Amino acid sequence: MSAPDFIDLNISRDKPLQEQLYKALVERIKSGRYPAGSQLPSSRAMSKSIGVSRNTIIHVIEQLKKDGFLVSKASKGVFVSPIFSACIDKITNISKNASKTELSLPSLSNQDKLSAIENTYWPDSHPFSPGMPDVKSFPYKKWGKLFHRHQENIKFNGYGDINGYQPLRELLSDYLNSTRGTFCTPDQIIITSGRLESLDLCARLTLDAGDTVLMENPGCTRARFLFNTMHVNLKPLEVNQGVLNVDYLMKNKINGKLLCLTPNQQSPLGGIIPFQERLEILNWAEKNKCWILEGDSDNELFNEGIPVDSIQGLHSSTPVIYIGGFSRVLLPNLRLGYLISPKPLVPAFKNAKMQLSGPCPLTHQVILADFIREGYFTQHARQMRKSYQEKLDHFFGLMRCDLSSSVNIISKRSALNFTLNIPGHNDVKISENLFKKGFGSAPISPYYYCDNSKENGLVLGCANTNSCDRIRFISTLKDLLT
Numbered sequence: 001m002s003a004p005d006f007i008d009l010n011i012s013r014d015k016p017l018q019e020q021l022y023k024a025l026v027e028r029i030k031s032g033r034y035p036a037g038s039q040l041p042s043s044r045a046m047s048k049s050i051g052v053s054r055n056t057i058i059h060v061i062e063q064l065k066k067d068g069f070l071v072s073k074a075s076k077g078v079f080v081s082p083i084f085s086a087c088i089d090k091i092t093n094i095s096k097n098a099s100k101t102e103l104s105l106p107s108l109s110n111q112d113k114l115s116a117i118e119n120t121y122w123p124d125s126h127p128f129s130p131g132m133p134d135v136k137s138f139p140y141k142k143w144g145k146l147f148h149r150h151q152e153n154i155k156f157n158g159y160g161d162i163n164g165y166q167p168l169r170e171l172l173s174d175y176l177n178s179t180r181g182t183f184c185t186p187d188q189i190i191i192t193s194g195r196l197e198s199l200d201l202c203a204r205l206t207l208d209a210g211d212t213v214l215m216e217n218p219g220c221t222r223a224r225f226l227f228n229t230m231h232v233n234l235k236p237l238e239v240n241q242g243v244l245n246v247d248y249l250m251k252n253k254i255n256g257k258l259l260c261l262t263p264n265q266q267s268p269l270g271g272i273i274p275f276q277e278r279l280e281i282l283n284w285a286e287k288n289k290c291w292i293l294e295g296d297s298d299n300e301l302f303n304e305g306i307p308v309d310s311i312q313g314l315h316s317s318t319p320v321i322y323i324g325g326f327s328r329v330l331l332p333n334l335r336l337g338y339l340i341s342p343k344p345l346v347p348a349f350k351n352a353k354m355q356l357s358g359p360c361p362l363t364h365q366v367i368l369a370d371f372i373r374e375g376y377f378t379q380h381a382r383q384m385r386k387s388y389q390e391k392l393d394h395f396f397g398l399m400r401c402d403l404s405s406s407v408n409i410i411s412k413r414s415a416l417n418f419t420l421n422i423p424g425h426n427d428v429k430i431s432e433n434l435f436k437k438g439f440g441s442a443p444i445s446p447y448y449y450c451d452n453s454k455e456n457g458l459v460l461g462c463a464n465t466n467s468c469d470r471i472r473f474i475s476t477l478k479d480l481l482t
Contacts, residue, residue, distance in 0.1 A: 009050055017052050021060045029069050029080055036082040040070070127469040129440025130417045130461040131328055134384065138331055142376050146367045153366075160362035162354045163346075164191025164338070168369040172338060175372065176324075180299060181309025183316055184340045190349050191338055191360050195295070198323040198339040199223055201352055203258075205345065206291045206321075207232050211257035216244050218447030218455075220267050220295070223260055232257075236449045242271025242411060246280055255288055262295045263311060268419055268447050268459045270411025278311050285319050292320040300329050300381035301388060301414055301463075312340060321345075326368065328416050329381060336364060384463075388415030391462045391470070398474045406481045415463040419444065422481060427456040430480055434458075437476050 011020055028034045040046070043061065047054040061078060064070040071081045125132065150156050163169065169186040176182040192198045199222070207213065209231040215224060217236030227234055235256060238245040243266055261281070263273040273281070285292050294311050312322040325337030341349045353359075371377050392415045399407060410419035422430060427443035434441050444457035462470060 011050060011052065017056050018060055018063075021050070021052070021056065022063060025060065025064060026069060034080050036080055038080050039076075040078045040080070042077065125464070126435065126438060126440035127465040128434075128460045128462060128473055129464065130442050130459045132332065132440065132461055132464045133328055133330070133416065134387065134463050135331060136464075137384065137387065139376060139380055143367065143371065146370045146374075147363075149370070150363060150366050156363050156366050158362065160359045160365070162350050162359050163187075164189065164360065165362060165365035165369060168365045168372075171369055171372045176340070177313070180296065180324075181313040182322060182340060183313040183318075184322075185343075188340050188343060188346060189338055190341060190346075190353060191336065191365060192323075192325075192353070193335050193357065193360050194327060194337040195297070195323055195325045196222065197357060198325075198337050199226060199293070199295075201349060201356070202291075202293050202321050202323070202339065203227060203230060204356070205348055205352055206258050206293075208257075212255065214249075214254065214256040214259045214290075215449065216261065216266060217449050218268060218444065219260065219449065220262065221447055223295075224449060227260075234449065239266065239269060239271070242266055242269040243273050243277075244281075246273070246277040250280060250284060256290050258291045258293055259285060260293045260295070261311070264296050264299060264308060265411075265413060265417065267295070268417070268442070268444055270413050270417065270419055272308060272413075275308055278308070279314060282311055282314055282318060282320070290319065292318070294320050294322045296322065296324045297328060300378075301385050301416060318342070329384075330368075330377075334364060334368070336360060336368060388463050391415050391465060392418070394467060395462045395465075395470050395474075398470060402474050402478050403481070407477075410457060414461075416461045417459060418461070419457055419459050421455060421457040423456060425456055425481060427458060430477075431458060433480050434473075434476065439473055439476065 009021075009024055011017060025034075034040075040061070041049070043054050043057045046057045050057070061070060065072060065078070068081055068083070070078050072078050125135075166186065168191065169189040172189055173184055173186045177184065190198075190201075192201065203226055207227070207230055210233065212233045212235050213227045214235050214237055215227075216239050218239060219236070224234065235254065237254070238248050240248075244261065244263075259281070261273075263278060265272070281292070284290075292311060296310060310320075310322060312318060312320040319342065321342065322340040323337065324339075326334055327337070339349070392412060396409070396412060399409075406422070408421040408423070410421050412418040421444075427445050431441045431443045440461075442459040444459060445454045448454040465473070
């Protein structure tokens with residue numbers, strides 16, 4: 001059986017001939033016009049019929065044979081592949097049946113059900129999205145200059161060290177030890193693709209199914225989701241006045257394998273654990289053989305007071321894994337973070353990262369190292385801190401005038417993340433309505449875990465706003481709350 005001729009094949013001279021012919025032949029095979037086992041005309045006959053060169057026909061036929069659409073038979077010619085056509089028939093039959101009834105797909109894990117009810121939010125570019133920096137004020141020209149410096153350097157276009165670019169880790173070690181009060185060497189720093197990868201690596205290395213994880217309540221929803229996928233037991237710990245209730249932890253003989261903390265800016269309530277209580281937590285962890293996962297962020301941009309030194313740096317050898325990142329301080333799409341591993345765990349972290357994700361993009365690490373070394377990082381952070389303070393002052397000034405009776409301030413330490421209490425309202429609905437009006441936000445209630453005393457409120461950020469955005473937001477929120 002021969003395939004039909006090509007008299008009705010329309011070829012445009014404005015587009016690549018090979019691409020057009022390839023797509024046309026594939027479509028005819030898929031549609032069944034050229035059925036399984038049918039023979040194509042010779043390349044010479046096809047060339048004459050279609051009006052293109054024979055070489056073009058030969059190139060297309062060879063590509064179709066590589067892709068499994070056609071097969072050659074010695075001394076006989078080229079035929080439509082029976083194997084491929086049989087697969088097409090099955091797909092066609094499934095598609096026909098699917099129009100009548102839904103396909104019976106395998107079930108998803110229970111974690112899909114969990115994610116569907118969490119109401120968690122990822123920062124977007126809308127004004128007031130929490131965690132979204134002022135990307136318009138980023139020094140793109142300086143970053144671009146550094147990019148052009150390295151883009152053609154062959155040695156920076158490979159994979160690089162699993163742990164990260166050594167000069168960047170050296171600069172980070174000096175910077176974190178001086179500004180965050182950490183106690184680490186460059187070898188303890190692992191460069192990651194952001195906080196979520198750091199969190200994932202920490203969880204995989206410290207936890208087995210059935211272990212107990214202690215978490216602040218309310219606390220980080222994405223951390224909670226990750227721990228649930230590992231089939232561990234989650235034990236929520238009470239947060240009092242915006243910080244972990246350390247006294248409750250000390251007196252109730254609570255044990256766990258991992259304690260997940262955000263001591264410098266509790267997520268989402270923004271409190272700071274005092275120095276003395278940090279010492280008590282560390283002593284408790286060492287006594288109970290419990291890892292501490294210390295999440296830290298945005299210290300460079302805090303507007304109230306001097307950050308308290310990290311728990312990780314309170315002793316030269318602690319059971320603390322410290323994680324941080326650059327997305328909020330610099331650019332969200334940079335996707336670079338870091339973790340500080342206890343020295344004995346460094347080989348394990350290196351091996352886990354090698355097996356699970358491999359090294360982070362090297363060029364961005366090299367550029368970031370120069371960005372820090374040449375002073376652009378601290379200069380940008382200083383400028384943003386001043387700008388963000390002005391935005392915060394303006395926002396809360398507007399709020400005092402128009403919303404003081406219906407909204408309470410929970411925390412306002414950072415323009416990237418501050419929290420408001422909206423008593424008597426459904427914060428999820430308010431957040432959804434704000435989104436419809438073009439504003440970002442995150443409701444507080446989903447941050448709570450198995451707790452009937454959830455607080456209603458909003459996590460907001462005004463770093464990526466202008467004065468008109470802030471005025472319009474206050475007016476919109478006022479309308480939604482009345």
